Amino acid sequence: MSTPFPSVAALPLAVAPAVPAPASAPAAAAIAAPAAAAPRPARQPLLARPRVQRILYPLLVGLVLIALWQGLVTGLELPSYLVPSPLRMLETLVTDWAALGASLWVTVKITVLAFLVATVAGVLISFLFVQSKRIEMALFPYAVLLQVTPIVAVAPLIIIWVKDPTTSMVICAALVALFPIISNTTLGLRSVEPDLQSYFQLNRATRLQTLLRLRIPSALPYFFGGLRISSGLALIGAVVAEFVAGTGGSGAGLAYQILQAGFQLDIPRMFAALLLISLTGVGMFVAMAWLSRVALGSWHSSEN
Amino acid sequence: MNTAVFPPPAAAPASTPAASTPVVQVLSAEKTYPNGTQALLPVDLCIEEGEFVTLLGPSGCGKSTLLKMVAGLLAPTDGRLHLWRKPVAQLGESGKKMAFVFQSPTLMPWASVQTNVRLPLDLAGVSRAQADARVSEALALVGLAKFASALPRALSGGMQMRVSIARGLVTQPDLLLMDEPFGALDEITRHKLDADLLDLWRKKKLTVIFVTHSIHEAVFLSSRVVMMAVRPGRVVEEFRIEAPYPRSADFMVSPEFSRYAKLLQDSLLRASADTTEIHA
Numbered sequence: 358m359s360t361p362f363p364s365v366a367a368l369p370l371a372v373a374p375a376v377p378a379p380a381s382a383p384a385a386a387a388i389a390a391p392a393a394a395a396p397r398p399a400r401q402p403l404l405a406r407p408r409v410q411r412i413l414y415p416l417l418v419g420l421v422l423i424a425l426w427q428g429l430v431t432g433l434e435l436p437s438y439l440v441p442s443p444l445r446m447l448e449t450l451v452t453d454w455a456a457l458g459a460s461l462w463v464t465v466k467i468t469v470l471a472f473l474v475a476t477v478a479g480v481l482i483s484f485l486f487v488q489s490k491r492i493e494m495a496l497f498p499y500a501v502l503l504q505v506t507p508i509v510a511v512a513p514l515i516i517i518w519v520k521d522p523t524t525s526m527v528i529c530a531a532l533v534a535l536f537p538i539i540s541n542t543t544l545g546l547r548s549v550e551p552d553l554q555s556y557f558q559l560n561r562a563t564r565l566q567t568l569l570r571l572r573i574p575s576a577l578p579y580f581f582g583g584l585r586i587s588s589g590l591a592l593i594g595a596v597v598a599e600f601v602a603g604t605g606g607s608g609a610g611l612a613y614q615i616l617q618a619g620f621q622l623d624i625p626r627m628f629a630a631l632l633l634i635s636l637t638g639v640g641m642f643v644a645m646a647w648l649s650r651v652a653l654g655s656w657h658s659s660e661n
Numbered sequence: 662m663n664t665a666v667f668p669p670p671a672a673a674p675a676s677t678p679a680a681s682t683p684v685v686q687v688l689s690a691e692k693t694y695p696n697g698t699q700a701l702l703p704v705d706l707c708i709e710e711g712e713f714v715t716l717l718g719p720s721g722c723g724k725s726t727l728l729k730m731v732a733g734l735l736a737p738t739d740g741r742l743h744l745w746r747k748p749v750a751q752l753g754e755s756g757k758k759m760a761f762v763f764q765s766p767t768l769m770p771w772a773s774v775q776t777n778v779r780l781p782l783d784l785a786g787v788s789r790a791q792a793d794a795r796v797s798e799a800l801a802l803v804g805l806a807k808f809a810s811a812l813p814r815a816l817s818g819g820m821q822m823r824v825s826i827a828r829g830l831v832t833q834p835d836l837l838l839m840d841e842p843f844g845a846l847d848e849i850t851r852h853k854l855d856a857d858l859l860d861l862w863r864k865k866k867l868t869v870i871f872v873t874h875s876i877h878e879a880v881f882l883s884s885r886v887v888m889m890a891v892r893p894g895r896v897v898e899e900f901r902i903e904a905p906y907p908r909s910a911d912f913m914v915s916p917e918f919s920r921y922a923k924l925l926q927d928s929l930l931r932a933s934a935d936t937t938e939i940h941a
Contacts, residue, residue, distance in 0.1 A: 552767040555734050559761050560784045561753070570780070574771045656771045656812055 441625035446632065449625040457614060457626075461633050464595055464610040467523065468637065471530030472591035476584065478531070479538025486539070487546040487572070504536035508594055512601040522608050526598035533594030537586040545579025546572050578657050581649035588641035596634060611637075682710040683746065684836055684868045685731055690740035692726050692894075699893035700726050703740055706887065706896065713862055713869045715883040717876070717925065719933045723894025724872045725840055731870065732761050732838050744836065759836040760829035764844055766821035768813040768828075774800070775809040778828045785832070799831040800824075802861065819850035826854075830861065837862075839871045843878070855881055856910070863906060876929060880921045881913060888925070890932035898928050 403409055423443050429435070430442040437445050450457065482500070486493040512529045519525035549571055557567050599612030609617075611630045618627035685708040692701040701723035708714050716724040729735040730742055733749040741748065745755040752759060760781075768777045775796055782792040800806045803823040813821055822842060829837060843851040855878060862869055873879055879886050880902055888898040902921055904912060912918055 550767065552763045552765060553769065556761070556763070556767055556780075557784070559732060559734065559759075560781045562784045566784055570783075571769070574769065577771075653771075656814060658814075 438622050438624050441628055445625050446628045450629040450632070453626055453629065456609075457611075457629060457633060460609050460611045460614045460630070461637070463608060464592075464599065464612070464634070465637055467526050467530055467595040467598070467610065468592045468641065470523075470527045471595060472534055472588055472641070474527060474531040475534035475538055475587055475591060479535050479583070479587075480542055480580070482535075482539050483542035483546060486543045493543070500536060500539050503532060508533050508597050509601060512598050516598075516602050522602055522604045526595060526602055526604075526610075529598035529601075530591050530594030533597070534587040534591040537590065538580070538583040541579045541583030541586075542576055545576030548579065549575045578653055581645070581653065585642060585645045585649070588645045589638055592634070592638045592641060683707050684710050684712075684744065685870065686743040686746070687727070687731070688741045688743065690727075690730055690737040690742050692723070692730065692735065693738045701730075702893050702895040704896050708868065708870065710868055711866060713859075713871065713882055713884045715879040715886045716870065716872045716889060717874065717879045717886050717929065718889030718894075719891050719929065720874065721894065722889040722891045722932070724889050726894065727889075728838055728840050728870060728872050732759065734761075757836070758832050758834040759838065760832055760834035762825055762829045762837070762839045762842045764841045766813065766818075766825040768821060768824055770813055773810050773812060774805065774816070774824050777813065777824055778831050780828060781832045795831050795833075796827075799827040802830060803827045803857070817850075819846050819854065822846060822854065826858070826861075830865070833865075835868060837867050837869045839869065841872050841874070844873070844875075851878070852910070858882065859906065859908060876922050876925045877913070879925060880918055881908060886925060888928045888932055897932055900924060900928070 404413070427442050427444060430440055441449070482496075486496065508529055511532070515528050516522070516525045519528060553571060554567075557571055562570070595610070596612045599610040600616065603616065604610070604613060611634050614630040615627050618624070618630065685706070687704050687706040689703040689705060690701070691699075691703040693699050704727060706727075716727060718724050726735060730737050731744075731749070733742075733752070743749070744752050744759065745757050747755050768774075769780070772780075775793075778796045778799055779792050782795060787795075797806065797809070800809055803826055805820060805823055805827065808816065808820065808824075813824065816824065826842070843854050846854065858869075859882060861867070871879075871882060883902050886900040886902060887896055888900070889895065890897045900921070904917055904921070
């Protein structure tokens with residue numbers, strides 16, 4: 358992020374003399390150019406700033422892809438029940454917003470609730486695991502079992518057992534999102550620099566002091582890594598649970614909209630629902646990245 | 662090799678003259694790892710108040726092991742270690758304090774310099790106001806008063822090591838254990854910190870055990886050098902460096918310094934040579 362740009366600009370300076378120069382004038386110009394740019398490193402041109410580039414580059418790719426898509430659909434005159442154009446999709450998003458917006462809210466609610474449940478449960482389980490190696494040995498295989506059993510296979514059972522559809526879907530999604538938080542936080546709580554651990558031991562720190570002042574801060578980078586993975590998984594879990602539950606009416610999520618649109622061959626609407634799911638996922642990820650930056654930005658190398 | 666050489670703890674304090682109070686007594690302490698590797702053959706060592714003792718030797722001679730046993734971080738397989746005539750584990754009862762400085766700064770990267778230095782006081786439950794006053798004092802002592810609110814990553818390696826030393830001094834220890842504290846620093850920074858350490862040692866009347874593999878550092882700093890050898894790790898020789906304190910940079914270019922350096926170098930070669938014989 359904060360890499361001073363002139364150091365990159367200065368590179369040709371070092372390379373230039375090694376190049377056999379048949380035309381000395383351009384070479385001299387190449388040397389002179391970065392040297393002239395060097396005195397004012399503070400104000401870079403807008404497009405040269407890494408922060409701008411980070412947004413600009415993917416945006417450009419996106420625009421090109423969308424333009425291509427629009428061009429192909431209109432150029433080949435593809436019917437919208439096969440591939441709708443991006444414009445058609447946005448149109449549907451606006452016209453069907455009443456239903457789609459309500460569904461978006463349902464899906465977001467289930468995702469966020471599941472994510473919160475998974476985070477709290479995952480952290481508590483991690484604390485349990487690091488209390489003793491025996492507890493971890495005894496319980497860790499079951500955490501793995503939970504992870505490897507496909508949620509699609511378990512979801513019908515949970516939906517039968519739990520009466521309230523929202524609760525059952527939250528449970529399904531939380532199960533999917535749980536494992537990365539458990540494994541990452543456990544790893545983090547154990548990844549304490551050995552000498553620092555010795556230092557605490559030398560100063561006769563209590564278990565609680567060591568946990569609060571050493572283990573938890575050491576675990577934070579791992580924990581946030583787990584959050585990023587789990588935020589996406591919570592959404593996947595929510596959509597899968599909605600598919601399996603097939604709840605319609607007021608409790609219909611985006612997955613139900615996709616199912617319905619599929620039955621009715623309303624492909625533009627399907628695409629619109631898909632777009633909303635993707636945007637939800639991106640939103641979750643961005644929120645987690647932001648949270649991680651706020652918490653670790655000042656000290657952890659992953660955020661610099 | 663017999664513990665009877667030292668008077669039993671009960672009889673000791675009254676009869677011992679103040680000038681030669683044993684701070685550290687290593688009584689036939691040895692370390693063998695479960696796989697049978699002998700890290701350290703039985704060591705007997707007595708360190709008195711106000712001494713600056715350097716443990717010098719090639720890599721793997723057990724000098725860090727010995728230091729960690731004195732600190733109570735490692736338990737000896739056999740033998741005992743006493744601090745102020747009490748087993749290491751009962752250090753708290755003697756009212757004396759020990760501080761340990763590691764080879765790396767071992768600072769908490771998420772906490773400011775001030776919070777890092779305050780850590781031992783926080784752990785001991787010292788009140789915030791009192792602790793902050795002592796932290797400022799310790800930071801001033803190592804010349805980092807201006808950097809109290811900086812994060813460790815913003816400091817150079819040498820400055821981080823100073824923070825680590827300030828954290829060691831903030832508890833006002835009587836015994837300072839240092840495990841190759843300046844090993845990773847460049848030559849100039851190292852000389853500067855060596856000189857500063859000597860000042861602190863004299864000013865605070867500390868007892869220091871300092872681990873190094875640098876002959877020059879050992880001669881410059883120590884009042885006594887304990888030479889150790891490898892495979893198996895053991896103490897082989899001891900040297901007293903009689904040069905008077907304060908020692909300035911001039912001491913480092915004096916004939917006396919060279920003589921001591923030569924003495925230690927020959928001894929270090931002998932200590933290392935044993936290895937090659939065993940391996941040949």
